[in-house]
Amino acid sequence: xxxxxxxxxxxxxxxxxxxxxxxxxxxxxxxxxxxxxxxxxxxxxxxxxxxxxxxxxxxxxxxxxxxxxxxxxxxxxxxxxxxxxxxxxxxxxxxxxxxxxxxxxxxxxxxxxxxxxxxxxxxxxxxxxxxxxxxxxxxxxxxxxxxxxxxxxxxxxxxxxxxxxxxxxxxxxxxxxxxxxxxxxxxxxxxxxxxxxxxxxxxxxxxxxxxxxxxxxxxxxxxxxxxxxxxxxxxxxxxxxxxxxxxxxxxxxxxxxxxxxxxxxxxxxxxxxxxxxxxxxxxxxxxxxxxxxxxxxxxxxxxxxxxxxxxxxxxxxxxxxxxxxxxxxxxxxxxxxxxxxxxxxxxxxxxxxxxxxxxxxxxxxxxxxxxxxxxxxxxxxxxxxxxxxxxxxxxxxxxxxxxxxxxxxxxxxxxxxxxxxxxxxxxxxxxxxxxxxxxxxxxxxxxxxxxxxxxxxxxxxxxxxxxxxxxxxxxxxxxxxxxxxxxxxxxxxxxxxxxxxxxxxxxxxxxxxxxxxxxxxxxxxxxxxxxxxxxxxxxxxxxxxxxxxxxxxxxxxxxxxxxxxxxxx
Amino acid sequence: xxxxxxxxxxxxxxxxxxxxxxxxxxxxxxxxxxxxxxxxxxxxxxxxxxxxxxxxxxxxxxxxxxxxxxxxxxxxxxxxxxxxxxxxxxxxxxxxxxxxxxxxxxxxxxxxxxxxxxxxxxxxxx
Numbered sequence: 001x002x003x004x005x006x007x008x009x010x011x012x013x014x015x016x017x018x019x020x021x022x023x024x025x026x027x028x029x030x031x032x033x034x035x036x037x038x039x040x041x042x043x044x045x046x047x048x049x050x051x052x053x054x055x056x057x058x059x060x061x062x063x064x065x066x067x068x069x070x071x072x073x074x075x076x077x078x079x080x081x082x083x084x085x086x087x088x089x090x091x092x093x094x095x096x097x098x099x100x101x102x103x104x105x106x107x108x109x110x111x112x113x114x115x116x117x118x119x120x121x122x123x124x125x126x127x128x129x130x131x132x133x134x135x136x137x138x139x140x141x142x143x144x145x146x147x148x149x150x151x152x153x154x155x156x157x158x159x160x161x162x163x164x165x166x167x168x169x170x171x172x173x174x175x176x177x178x179x180x181x182x183x184x185x186x187x188x189x190x191x192x193x194x195x196x197x198x199x200x201x202x203x204x205x206x207x208x209x210x211x212x213x214x215x216x217x218x219x220x221x222x223x224x225x226x227x228x229x230x231x232x233x234x235x236x237x238x239x240x241x242x243x244x245x246x247x248x249x250x251x252x253x254x255x256x257x258x259x260x261x262x263x264x265x266x267x268x269x270x271x272x273x274x275x276x277x278x279x280x281x282x283x284x285x286x287x288x289x290x291x292x293x294x295x296x297x298x299x300x301x302x303x304x305x306x307x308x309x310x311x312x313x314x315x316x317x318x319x320x321x322x323x324x325x326x327x328x329x330x331x332x333x334x335x336x337x338x339x340x341x342x343x344x345x346x347x348x349x350x351x352x353x354x355x356x357x358x359x360x361x362x363x364x365x366x367x368x369x370x371x372x373x374x375x376x377x378x379x380x381x382x383x384x385x386x387x388x389x390x391x392x393x394x395x396x397x398x399x400x401x402x403x404x405x406x407x408x409x410x411x412x413x414x415x416x417x418x419x420x421x422x423x424x425x426x427x428x429x430x431x432x433x434x435x436x437x438x439x440x441x442x443x444x445x446x447x448x449x450x451x452x453x454x455x456x457x458x459x460x461x462x463x464x465x466x467x468x469x470x471x472x473x474x475x476x477x478x479x480x481x482x483x484x485x486x487x488x489x490x491x492x493x494x495x496x497x498x499x500x501x502x503x504x505x506x507x508x509x510x511x512x513x514x515x516x517x518x519x520x521x522x523x524x525x526x527x528x529x530x531x532x533x534x535x536x537x538x539x540x541x542x543x544x545x546x547x548x549x550x551x552x553x554x555x556x557x558x559x560x561x562x563x564x565x566x567x568x569x
Numbered sequence: 570x571x572x573x574x575x576x577x578x579x580x581x582x583x584x585x586x587x588x589x590x591x592x593x594x595x596x597x598x599x600x601x602x603x604x605x606x607x608x609x610x611x612x613x614x615x616x617x618x619x620x621x622x623x624x625x626x627x628x629x630x631x632x633x634x635x636x637x638x639x640x641x642x643x644x645x646x647x648x649x650x651x652x653x654x655x656x657x658x659x660x661x662x663x664x665x666x667x668x669x670x671x672x673x674x675x676x677x678x679x680x681x682x683x684x685x686x687x688x689x690x691x692x693x694x695x
Binding site for chain 1: 604608612615616619620622623625647651654655
C-alpha cells in the first residue's frame, strides 16, 4: 500500500469498527439468552442467525419489525437497550466517515495521489514549472500549444485553481505545495526518466539558487533553467553545474549593445523571437548622448552596454520608491525634475532610457523628456504585462519588457535549443557577416522566413535515417531540392548543423551543401511554407528522397530488381 | 510494561484459544462443538483484526494477513452451519466435518499469528 490516503482512512476507522463489532456482539448474545414465545405460546430461543439478522436491520434503523414471532416483554426491554447501544455505535461510525470526507489532511493526500498518478501516466518528456505568474504563464501557454507536457507547482492554492480553469490540452497537472522542499520536487516527478527540465524563475535570487541546487542534487541529468540577477549568484550557480542561467538584465544589456554596434546581429536574434527580417527605420538607435533614468540593476546593465559600445551617457539616479515617498506622487516632471533633466543635458541628448521599477514614473519621465526635446529617442522599461496597452499608445520608440524577454528565452531553451545555440554563435560574429546573411536570406526566402528545427532520427526523418544507416552518403544539398524539379532548389536555408560525436558536439554554422549528413544530426532551418512541406516529404518518403537524389523515379518490386541488376552488371 | 501490547496480545491469544475451544473434540459430532464458542471466536477474531490494522511494518502486514485468513474461515464455518440448518434442512455428517475443519484452518492461521507476535516481542528490547 503506497498511498498515504488509504492508511489515513484505515487508521481513523479502527475505533468505529471496533465499537460496531462489540455492540453487535453484546446485542446478539442478549437476544439469544432471553427466551421468547412462538404463536402457540411455546418457549423458543433465538438462533445465532435470527439474532444476527434482527440486530443487523435494527442497528441500521431499517426495522422490519419483530420476527420470527412477536416479542415478549423481557425481549422488548433488551431490544430497547440494544437499539440505543447499536444505533449510537453505528452513527458514531457514519459520523466518522463523514468527518473523514471533510478532513483536510485526507483531501490533501488524495490530491497528491491524483497528481502523482497523472504524472506517472505521462510517457513523453515533461517539464516542471515552479511558480505560476505572468512569466511562467506565457511559457506554459506557448509550450502547451506545442504539445509539450508541463507540470506546475505553486504555493498558492488559488493559482492552482486558475490553472485548472484554463483547460489546457494536453492537461497540465498542478498542485499547491511548498516549492522550496525536496519532497515537493519528488512529488512533481523530478526522479522520473522523462523529466527533462525544471523552470525556476522566482523574483528572489536566493530562493532560486536554493531550489536549483536541490534539483541538481535530486537528479543530475535534469536541466535547470534558473533566473539570477547578480554576478556572484550566477557564478555560484555555474559552480554547481547549472548550464542555463537567465539574467534578464544581462540579456537586455547584450541586446542594447548589439543594437547599437551591430544592428544586423540584433536583427537575426530578434527574428528568431518573431520579428520580421528587416530593420524598420525607427528601430535604428541614435549614436549620440544617452541619458539613463533609474540606476538600479537595469540601469547598471544598460550603462554597461553603452560603455562597451563606446557611447557617451549620463545617468540620473531615480529610485521609484524613494521618489514616491518624497513627492507623494508617481508623476515625474515638476520644476525640480525638469531642472535635473536639463542639467543632465536633455536638450542635446539623442536618447533617453526610463529604467525605474515603476511604470507610471517611466511614462512620465519620457513624456517630460519629449516636451523638452521633441526629437529625442525614447526607451522604456515596462515592469508588468498588465500595463502594456498604455505603453503602446504612449508612442514610445522602444519598450523592454523583462517578463516577456524572460518567458521567450525560457521557451526557446526548452522548445528550440538549436535556435538558442545559433544566437550564441552569431554573437561572436560581426555586423558585416550578419548583414550578408540577412541579405542572403531575404534574397533566397523572402522578408519573413519561418524557422524550425528538426532532428534527423528515425522518428522525424524515416527515409533519410534508414538510407544513412545503410551507409549511403547523402549531402545536405539534396534536402534543399524541389520535389517538382530536382535541379532547382526550394526557398530554404540551413543555418545550423549539429551532430553528437563521442568527443562532444560538432556544430557547423551555415553548413555547406556538400556536407555529408550523419544519422541523428540536428538542423536549424529557415524556409517558407512550401519548402518546409517538400523538405518533410523528402526526408520521410523513400520515393521522394530517391527522386531528389537521382532525378528519376524509384521502381519498387520486380522492375526495380531488374533495374538494380542491370546497373550492377 | 506496554499497555498497548497487553491489549493486542490479549486479543490475539484469546482469538487463538476460543478458536481452539471450538475446534477441540470429535469432528463428526456437532454436540462436542458449541455454537457459542464459534460466535465468541468470530467476535474476538474480528476485534483482533481491527487491532492489527494500521501497522505499516512488514510484520504488521503478515499479522493482518493471518487474521484475515482466520476471519474468512470462521465466518465461512458459521455460514455453512446456517446454510445447512435453514436451507438444507439440518446438519449431516458432511456439513459438520466441513464446519470443524474450517475452524481448524482458522486455528492454524491464529497459531501462526501468535507465534509471529511472540517472536516480535522477544526481539524487542523495550
